[in-house]
Amino acid sequence: MIDKNIPTDLTAARHLTEEVLSLADAAGYSEDDRFAIRLALEEALINAIKHGNKFDPARQVRVSADVGNEQTTITVCDDGAGFDPSAVPDPTADENLEKPSGRGIMLMRAYMDEVSYNDYGNEVRMTKRRCTGLPHLAGHN
Amino acid sequence: MTDSSHNTPLKMDVTTYDDAAVLVITGSVSISDADRLQEKLEELAAERTPVIVLDLKEMDFICSAGLGAIIVGHLKCRHHAGQIRLACPAEAVRELLEMTCLTKLFDIYDSVEEALAGE
Helix, strand or coil: CEEEEEECCHHHHHHHHHHHHHHHHHCCCCHHHHHHHHHHHHHHHHHHHHHHCCCCCCCEEEEEEEECCCEEEEEEECCCCCCCHHHCCCCCCHHHCCCCCCCHHHHHHHHCCEEEECCCCCEEEEEEECCCCCCCCCCCC | CCHHHCCCCCEEEEEECCCEEEEEEEEEECCCCHHHHHHHHHHHHHCCCCEEEEECCCEEEECHHHHHHHHHHHHHHHCCCCEEEEECCCHHHHHHHHHCCHHHCCCEECCHHHHHHCC
8 A cells, every 4th residue: 555745746756656566566467457557647647747736846746556456546636726627628539639638537537447536626536446358448538 | 576677768769761760669658758759759850850660669658748749749740741650569559549549640550661661
C-alpha cells in the first residue's frame, strides 16, 4: 500500500509510477495489466501536475495505491480548482485528432475497469481488476 | 525486478538519408521524456526532412504526452508537406494507436524499409 504526497514534479511522478509497478510486478500482474496500470497512473499524474497544480511547486499531489491480489485501486488528488471530466471533448473525433493533448481521460477509462471523480473534480479514483484481454472503449467519454 | 525494467530509459538514434530520416526510439516515452521526443522531431522537421520514419520496434511504452509529441512533429512536418510514418510498433503500442484513432493520422508499416518506400 502506498499513500503519500509527492511534489508537483514529473520526475517525482515517474518515481512514484516505478514504485507502483514494482508492487504490481511483485504481485505477479501480467505485462498487459502492468501496461494498463502504468498508462492510467501516468495520465492521472500528468493531469494532476499540469492541469490541476499547473506546475506550481507550492502544490502537492496526493497518491494512494492499493495493489492487491485481485485488483489495484489508485487515487490521485491535486490541489487545483478541479474540472468537469464530462466536458472534455472526445479526442477520437476527427476534428480533435490533431490536437496534441486531451487523451488522458479517455485512456484512463479505456485501460482501467472503473474510473470516477469526486464532485470537486480534483481527485480521480481508478480500479484495475487483475485480468487478461484487451482494454475496452465502451463509454470512454 | 529493478526499477529500470519498468522504465527503460528513452534512447533515440537518427539515421539520415537523402530525402528521409529514420528515428529509432528505444525504451519508454514516459511523462518525463515526452519533451525530448518532441524536441527531436521538431529538429528533424526544421531540416525540412520529407519523410521521417519512427522505428518503434524497441519502444515498450508511450504515454499521451508522447503521442502528443508525435502529433506536434506531424504538424510541423506539414508546413513543408513532409510526413511522419510509423514502423513496427509493439502490439501494446499498436493497440494504443488504434484506440486513440491515431492510425487515421499516421500510416503504420511492418518494416522500416516499407515505411521508407511508403508501400
